[in-house]
Every structure is written in C-alpha cells, then in structure tokens.
Amino acid sequence: MPMQRNIRPMWWHGRFRGCGYRITAPREAILDVLSKSDDHLSAEEIYIKVHTYYPAVGLTTIYRTLDILANMGLIFKFDFGDSRARYELSEGPKGKKHHHHLICTNCNRIIDYADFIDEEIKLLEQTEKGLLKKYNFKSTNHLIQFYGLCEKCQ
Amino acid sequence: MPMQRNIRPMWWHGRFRGCGYRITAPREAILDVLSKSDDHLSAEEIYIKVHTYYPAVGLTTIYRTLDILANMGLIFKFDFGDSRARYELSEGPKGKKHHHHLICTNCNRIIDYADFIDEEIKLLEQTEKGLLKKYNFKSTNHLIQFYGLCEKCQ
DNA sequence: CTCTTATTGATAATGATTTCCATTCTTAAT
DNA sequence: ATTAAGAATGGAAATCATTATCAATAAGAG
Numbered sequence: 001m002p003m004q005r006n007i008r009p010m011w012w013h014g015r016f017r018g019c020g021y022r023i024t025a026p027r028e029a030i031l032d033v034l035s036k037s038d039d040h041l042s043a044e045e046i047y048i049k050v051h052t053y054y055p056a057v058g059l060t061t062i063y064r065t066l067d068i069l070a071n072m073g074l075i076f077k078f079d080f081g082d083s084r085a086r087y088e089l090s091e092g093p094k095g096k097k098h099h100h101h102l103i104c105t106n107c108n109r110i111i112d113y114a115d116f117i118d119e120e121i122k123l124l125e126q127t128e129k130g131l132l133k134k135y136n137f138k139s140t141n142h143l144i145q146f147y148g149l150c151e152k153c154q
Numbered sequence: 155m156p157m158q159r160n161i162r163p164m165w166w167h168g169r170f171r172g173c174g175y176r177i178t179a180p181r182e183a184i185l186d187v188l189s190k191s192d193d194h195l196s197a198e199e200i201y202i203k204v205h206t207y208y209p210a211v212g213l214t215t216i217y218r219t220l221d222i223l224a225n226m227g228l229i230f231k232f233d234f235g236d237s238r239a240r241y242e243l244s245e246g247p248k249g250k251k252h253h254h255h256l257i258c259t260n261c262n263r264i265i266d267y268a269d270f271i272d273e274e275i276k277l278l279e280q281t282e283k284g285l286l287k288k289y290n291f292k293s294t295n296h297l298i299q300f301y302g303l304c305e306k307c308q
Numbered sequence: 309c310t311c312t313t314a315t316t317g318a319t320a321a322t323g324a325t326t327t328c329c330a331t332t333c334t335t336a337a338t
Numbered sequence: 339a340t341t342a343a344g345a346a347t348g349g350a351a352a353t354c355a356t357t358a359t360c361a362a363t364a365a366g367a368g
Contacts, residue, residue: 022334022345043325058348063325079233083356084324102291111289116281123277127270131300135265137256139302146285148293176314176365197355212317217356237325238355 011093012074019072026050026057030065031074035094040078040086040101040110080145082108104150111150120144165247166228173226180204180211184219185228189248194232194240194255194264234299236262258304265304274298 012031013023021027033049034041041049047062066087069075078086080103089095100120102111128139166185167177175181187203188195195203201216220241223229232240234257243249254274256265282293 020345024334024346026347056348060326060349061347064346079235081233102285102289102293104291105294111291113285113289115288116284119277120281123273127274128300130270131256131267134269135256135267136305136308137258137265137300137302138308139256139300140259141301143297143299143301145297146282146291146293147295147297148291151290154290154292174314178315178365180316210317214318214357215316218315 015072015074021068025054026061027065029054029057030062031069034075034087034089037088038096040080040088042084042086044084046087080108080110081105081147086110100144100146102146102148102150104153105147106149106153109150109152169226169228175222179208180215181219183208183211184216185223188229188241188243191242192250194234194242196238196240198238200241234262234264235259235301240264254298254300256300256302256304258307259301260303260307263304263306 010028010031016023016027029050030046033046037049039045043059043062043066046066047057047059050057050062066075066077066085070077070087073090074092075087076090078088078101080086080101091098096112097114098117098121099112099114100117102113103109104111124142124144128142131137131139164182164185170177170181183204184200187200191203193199197213197216197220200220201211201213204211204216220229220231220239224231224241227244228246229241230244232242232255234240234255245252250266251268252271252275253266253268254271256267257263258265278296278298282296285291285293
C-alpha cells in the first residue's frame with residue numbers, strides 16, 4: 001500500500017538530494033504542512049496534520065525530519081518558552097518574508113511582525129561584522145524576540 | 155539543625171519581602187551562588203553548587219526559587235538550545251552589565267558581549283515604541299542572540 | 309514564645325524528545 | 339523493469355528536564 005506521492009519535483013527536492021537525503025512521502029507531507037501553514041507549529045501539531053492524510057506516519061519521523069530540515073536551514077526552530085519547540089519554514093520560494101516575533105507572556109500568543117525589520121537587519125549586519133572582528137565569531141543566524149503583553153492581555 | 159544564615163540584610167531582601175516572600179536559607183544560598191558566578195548556570199549546576207554548602211537543599215526548591223526570581227525580574231532565564239534552561243542575575247547591584255549572547259552551534263559555548271549594545275538598545279527601544287503603537291503590544295523585555303561558530307570551532 | 313501558613317524536600321508524575329531495532333521503502337546499478 | 343544495499347520508518351521503551359503532591363518544617367507577625 002504505497003502512499004500517494006507527488007510526482008512533480010518540488011522546489012526543495014534538489015537541495016534535499018544534494019544533501020544525500022532521500023525523498024519520501026512523510027517528508028513531502030511534512031514540508032507540505034509547513035508550507036501551507038502560517039502558524040508556528042509544534043512537532044505534535046504537525047504530526048496531527050500529517051496524520052490526517054497519512055495515518056501511517058509516526059511522531060518519531062516528524063521529529064527526525066524536522067531535525068534534518070532545521071539543520072539544512074529549510075526551517076527555523078523556535079523556543080517561545082512554552083516547553084515545546086516550534087517550527088516554521090525559513091525564507092525561500094514558499095517561506096514567509098523574514099520577520100521577528102512578539103511573545104505574550106500571559107496568553108502565549110505569538111505575533112509576527114516585519115515592521116522595522118529593515119533597520120533591525122541593518123544594525124544586526126553591522127553588529128555581526130563587529131563580532132567577527134572582535135571575537136572572531138562567525139554568525140550564521142540571529143534571533144530577536146520581544147516579550148510582553150498583547151492587546152487582549154493588558 | 156538550623157542552617158547558618160547571613161544576618162545582615164542583603165540587597166534583595168527588601169524587594170523580596172515586598173513581594174510577600176520569606177527569606178530562607180535556600181533562597182539566600184541560591185542568590186549567593188548566582189551572584190558569585192559569571193556563567194549561565196542551569197538549575198542542576200546551581201543545585202550542585204548550593205548542595206556543597208547546604209546538602210539539605212533539594213532540586214525542587216532550586217526550581218521553585220528560580221521561578222520566583224525570574225518572575226520578580228531578579229534573574230533572567232535563557233534557552234540556548236541545549237534543552238535546559240539557564241539562569242543569570244539580571245542587572246542590579248550585583249548583576250553584570252547588560253549584555254547579549256553569542257551561541258556556538260557546534261560546541262555550545264556562550265559568549266557574552268556588550269559591544270554595540272548601546273546602538274542595539276536604542277534601536278530596540280524605538281522598535282518597542284513602534285510595536286506598542288501598531289500592535290498595542292506592551293513589551294517588557296527583549297532577547298537578542300547570535301548563532302554561529304566560535305573561534306575554535308570554525 | 310506561639311500560632312499561622314509559607315516553604316521545603318523526597319518521591320512520583322509529566323511530557324517533550326530520543327533511542328532502539330526489526331521491517332519497509334528509495335534509489336543506484338544492473 | 340529487477341535487484342540489492344542501506345537509508346528511512348514507526349512503535350515501544352528510554353531519557354531527562356521540569357512539575358505536582360504532600361506531610362513535615364521553619365519564618366516571622368503578634
């Protein structure tokens with residue numbers, strides 16, 4: 001009972017193969033779920049969504065795949081302080097525009113914002129250069145988050 | 155067998171009492187450990203250090219106290235991606251100067267840096283104002299981290 | 309000094325993530 | 339298309355940081 005598979009090569013297939021990974025139905029399903037969601041999904045949430053279409057896929061595979069995807073840089077892994085990792089597609093053909101997060105410490109809601117991003121990015125790049133010079137630290141990524149109270153919780 | 159206690163009121167006693175908390179030996183020991191360490195200690199590391207002087211203190215108390223301290227704003231709780239929370243004294247009489255963190259994704263080393271902080275802070279404050287106006291999000295705190303490779307791991 | 313109740317520590321429970329391992333599937337080579 | 343090698347999978351068990359429980363203890367107001 002082979003799973004239904006999308007024959008047409010997806011945008012990420014090349015990169016995936018290039019890293020020596022095989023294209024499998026669970027992996028396609030996971031990336032499909034991620035690319036169709038605007039939320040910051042947890043492993044279990046992804047599992048449930050994938051499970052709807054492919055009940056055979058196990059939670060273990062979800063974790064394994066997410067780990068690979070994060071290491072490849074196809075997705076970002078976030079910690080918003082609710083003791084479960086959350087994932088979202090990074091920039092790319094299907095990725096949302098680069099953004100940062102506001103985290104409500106009361107209701108745990110996450111708000112994406114991309115305003116002021118340009119100035120932030122500019123400053124961050126400057127900082128990264130400075131860090132490289134002073135600490136010889138080669139930054140590949142950064143994280144900015146604001147914690148506080150959302151509109152409803154104030 | 156009462157534990158030895160520091161009679162002289164510490165800098166945080168007032169604030170602690172003000173919040174309705176009692177001053178206890180375990181709490182003093184934990185704050186003492188934090189104020190004498192430059193590292194980003196995990197709950198277990200704190201437990202071990204405290205345990206050296208007060209073997210009677212249990213890990214549960216460590217967690218409970220750290221939670222209170224973090225809620226009061228006396229300490230910061232960080233996640234550096236190694237699946238255990240880490241804590242450090244926030245600014246204050248005994249706190250280090252405000253700084254941000256570089257995280258080596260290879261060896262997990264944490265480097266504190268305070269360079270460029272001024273410009274970063276300025277931008278962050280501007281951003282916070284903008285976020286309040288646009289999203290009515292009242293930010294109380296922010297987080298900036300850089301991920302990459304430290305000198306040794308490149 | 310006493311009384312109220314916050315605090316404590318040992319133990320058990322929780323819950324997210326990993327490890328194990330026999331089975332199944334992808335894919336390069338035939 | 340067929341096959342063989344080993345990558346990938348899923349279910350169960352294991353980890354491991356953090357929490358909940360609860361009877362015993364200690365802080366501190368009066």
